[in-house]
Amino acid sequence: MSAAPAWFACIGTPLGADDRADALAVLAARGQRASADDAVVLVPSWRAAAAWTDDTAMAECWDDDEDEREALWTRAAAEIGEAALLAHLTAATSAAAPQVRVAAMAAAGGAGVQDAEVVATACASALLALHQCVLAQAAGAPADHPFMRKFALFVRGRWALGYRDGVYGVY
Numbered sequence: 001m002s003a004a005p006a007w008f009a010c011i012g013t014p015l016g017a018d019d020r021a022d023a024l025a026v027l028a029a030r031g032q033r034a035s036a037d038d039a040v041v042l043v044p045s046w047r048a049a050a051a052w053t054d055d056t057a058m059a060e061c062w063d064d065d066e067d068e069r070e071a072l073w074t075r076a077a078a079e080i081g082e083a084a085l086l087a088h089l090t091a092a093t094s095a096a097a098p099q100v101r102v103a104a105m106a107a108a109g110g111a112g113v114q115d116a117e118v119v120a121t122a123c124a125s126a127l128l129a130l131h132q133c134v135l136a137q138a139a140g141a142p143a144d145h146p147f148m149r150k151f152a153l154f155v156r157g158r159w160a161l162g163y164r165d166g167v168y169g170v171y
Contacts, residue, residue: 003155005096007103007126010157011171012111015042019158022149023168029146030064033166040168046113049159049171050121057164065162068147069132076138085138092134093127100126122159129154
């Protein structure tokens with residue numbers, strides 16, 4: 001995490017080459033189709049983004065992320081201990097939480113969205129991505145690890161939604 005995240009600053013704008021590359025890299029790392037032109041989609045609205053993350057078709061993505069989280073946790077905890085790892089992850093997400101919430105509220109409000117549940121979903125997604133990235137770093141994962149690629153989308157102001165049916169959603 002070298003650059004300060006631009007939390008939600010690019011929501012709804014056209015995807016850039018880096019956005020597409022990060023999403024495709026996550027798909028490829030998870031054994032999903034990653035070469036089709038339609039493998040990455042720009043989700044059209046805040047509500048559609050929240051619905052995307054709540055879709056039961058996301059089960060494979062959630063399961064893959066949880067399996068990877070467990071493996072990384074085991075590696076990192078073996079290096080620094082569980083208590084130190086938990087403290088490190090908690091500190092990272094706690095420090096970012098106020099900025100994430102303010103940015104999500106501002107971006108959603110700027111789009112005319114006042115739905116607190118949608119904003120909470122966006123915040124939870126961003127903080128989970130931060131947690132996963134910090135965990136991957138603590139475990140010594142390479143810079144192109146899927147958790148780091150997902151977090152890179154948030155750093156650039158996106159909302160990385162995950163994949164379902166072989167398609168990665170970004171807002």
